[in-house]
Amino acid sequence: MPVYPPSLARLIAQLTKLPGIGEKTATRLALFLFRAPTELAESLATSILEVKRQIGFCSTCFNLTDEDPCLICRDPSRDVGNLCVVEEVGDLLALEKAGAFRGRYHVLQGVLAPLDGIGPDNLRIKELLSRLDRNPVGEVILALNPSTEGETTAAYLAGLLRNRGIRVSRIAQGIPMGGDLKYTDAVTLKRALEGRRESS
Ligand SMILES: [Zn+2]
Structure with missing residues (x-):
């Protein structure tokens, strides 16, 4: 790193700890903040705190x-009456932004990933079950991402919930808007066909 005054060097070092920020971007941001009005730096610091x-x-x-x-x-x-189970808060926010769901949510805070040591006890599954015991719902919708871990988690949860007599569904998976059949992978095509519904 070029020789910066110590306080500037400290800020650059702090900024490189943020995800996706390398030294070059951190330096640009630090220099921007140095030149920016003091109020901006203050409100940024206050917002973070x-x-x-x-x-x-x-x-x-x-x-x-x-x-x-x-x-x-x-x-x-x-x-x-409807509870939508999602992996992360970001997924909940995306569904809310779309305005597509008017029920309530349960955020698992992750998915099962045995290879990374993430088992059922590391997720908010216990809390989901006790919540459903306290407040039964008509349907639980599993809105998990179409990844291997998402699939494993959905299958695990579906088994657990069905054993308790709870109706479980999964969000449909298929071709995204603007997608093209000939460039769509085989698994997605298969899912899209399985998830077909009667034409309206
Ligand atoms: Zn809440």
Whole structure:
């Protein structure tokens, strides 16, 4: 690293700890912050601290929230009969952004990955089951990603929930909007055909 004043060098070193930020980008960001108005630096620092101090997980659904339970769990207009199980908070946010689901969620905070040592006890599965015991729902929708780990987790959960007499479904998988059949992989094509429904 070129010889920067120690405080600038410290900022660059801190920024390189962020995901996807290499030394070059960190240096650019640090120099930008140096030139930026003091208010910007202050509000950035305050925002980071606010997130660290105020945001936690909802004790019901494990969404991110600054109040427990979270807004979605508190919202009386949501359909309490449907529970959508997702892998990460980002998946919940994507579904919310799409406005496609009006029930409630449960965030697993990961997927089963035995090779990485992630088993059922590392996910919020216990919490899901006790939640369903307390508040039974008509249907659990598994909205897990179409990865090997997502598939394993969905199969595991489906077995567990069906044993308890709970109706379980999975979101359909298939060709994305704007996709092209001839460039679609075999597994996706097979899933798309399996997930077909009557034409409306
Ligand atoms: Zn919640």
